[in-house]
Every structure is written in structure tokens, then in C-alpha cells.
Amino acid sequence: MREHEISEQKKLTTLLFAKEDFDEYLLVEAKVQTFATYHISGKIVKEYFDDEESRKESFCQWKKVRNLCYDMVKGKKLPISFTIVLRLSSSMLLQWLKNQDIDNHLVDGKSFFVNIYYREKRLYVVSGMASETFGLDKSVEKLWDDEVFRILSQLKVVA
Template sequence: MIALRIEDIRQFTAKLFVGETFDHFLIKEAEIVTFNVFTIDGHIRQGYYSEEELEENQMEELSSWKMIRPYCFSLIKGKKLPGSFQIVLQMPPQAVDKFVTGHQMPLKADQVNGLYLNIRYEEGKLFCVTGTSVSIFTLDKTLDMEWDQAVRSFLKKNEIIFQEE
């Protein structure tokens, strides 16, 4: 797990809320504080969509950031900055499979519960914190190190300037 302080908050939030940079992630949860506290649970409610809609839109357990992003943007846009926000993004299961296989991990893809990017803005500072979850006990930190490096590379590729804390 690493904490990365984002240098250019305006540029980052534009990429997060307006651009498509983070659209391939799923959203686990979000909390946006403006004149109220708005909480979003990214889990798709069973029964809301038909089986055809779920299959057609390739929806599984969590909503995509692409689907939820316009709602979150509508909460923060305006003349005043939000008081704070916290967004937990998760790599989709298919991408986890590819990530684990491509990095020759000592774990199997089905042992990885999630690869997370926690985005937190408060008191005028914005941080991205990495996180992993596995279903077995292991002392091996290969997954953590590879995910940390993948997030660094993702930010650099998208020209997001950061400092490690």
C-alpha cells in the first residue's frame, strides 16, 4: 500500500469526473460532502436490471465508474469546492485475471478479492492510496508491490503528477 499525493488537483479531478481516464474501473463506494453528505454504494441491486440488460451491458456485482461518474460530477460542479470526497475504485475481475497472469504472481486470480484505488480529497489535499485484498493468508507481498507499481505507471501514463508520501 502506498499513498500518492496528487500535485495538480484541478487536472486530476477533471480526468476523474469529466474525462474517461478512470472509466475502466468499477466503483465500490463513494462519499461526497457538499451541502449534504452523499453516499453511493456501487453494488448493483439484484432484480433492478433484467438478465438481458445485465448481459448486454456486461454488468456484474459493481457499477462501472463510467456509469456513476456523471452523478458524482453533478454533485461537485458549481462555484464552491466540495468539502471532501472519498471514492473507492476497484479493478474489474477480468482485468485482475489479466494482471495476475501477466505478472506471474504466486497467487491465483480467484484468490484476489480486489485491487483498489482509494481517492481521498479533504482539507485541500488529494491522495490516491492503493490497496489489495486476498482470500488466503500469505506473507508474500508481490501482489501489493506489483499493484503499487501499476498505479504509479497508470498515473504517469495519464500525465498525473504525484509525490509519494
């Protein structure tokens, strides 16, 4: 887990809420605090869908709720705070493993997250990994931390 303070807040929030850069990530949850507090669970309610295709992932894609979240944060006043927890989708994970030449079995039972939070006029991104089992080897977690920093650097939002 590594925390990055975002130096280019406007740019990252534009990429997050108004562009497609994060659309393929899965939304685990979002919380926005303005005059009221809004909570969104990204957990898919499988009974809602008729087709199997919509049931592949446990969480919805960020692009499905991005505009809703944008409507909550936009306006003349900045939100008091917001937290958005994104997770790598299965296809994104497979692509990342291929690019990093990581064996699939090393990530069995692991989930990879990008946590974005805004508080006290500061914006942060925290990389994270959750594992179903405890292990001493943190090499994959470090690779994920490095990948998130690489992405943020490529987007030119960190110093």
C-alpha cells in the same frame, strides 16, 4: 498499499469526473461532502436487471455513476471532501495479469483497489489490495502499488 499526493489536482479530477480514463473501473463506493453528505454504494442490485449480462460483476462501472458524482462536486465552491473507491474489473484484472506475466492463481481471492480521496484541499490516491486469506507473500501487492504509480505518472498527475 501506497499513498500518493496528487500534484495536479485539477487534471486528475477532470480525468476522473469528465473524461473516460477511469470508466472501466468498478465503483465500490463514493462519498461526497458539500452542503450535504452523499453516499453511493456501487454494489449492484441484481434483482433490478432482467438480463444475465448486467449481472457479471458485483459492482457497477464507474462510467454509470460518473456524471452523478460530477454533479455533486462541481460548482463555485469546492467540496469539503470526497472519497471514491474503485476496484479493478474482472477484464481489467485479466489484462493486468497478462501484461505483468502474473499467474492467475496468485490473485485468487484478491481484489485490487484505487482509493481516491480529497480532504483539506489535498488530493490523494492510495493503491490497495484485499485478500480473502492471509499470506506472507506481498509481491503481488507490491506489483499493484507499482502499477498504480505507473498509471499516475503516465497521466502526469504526480511529481
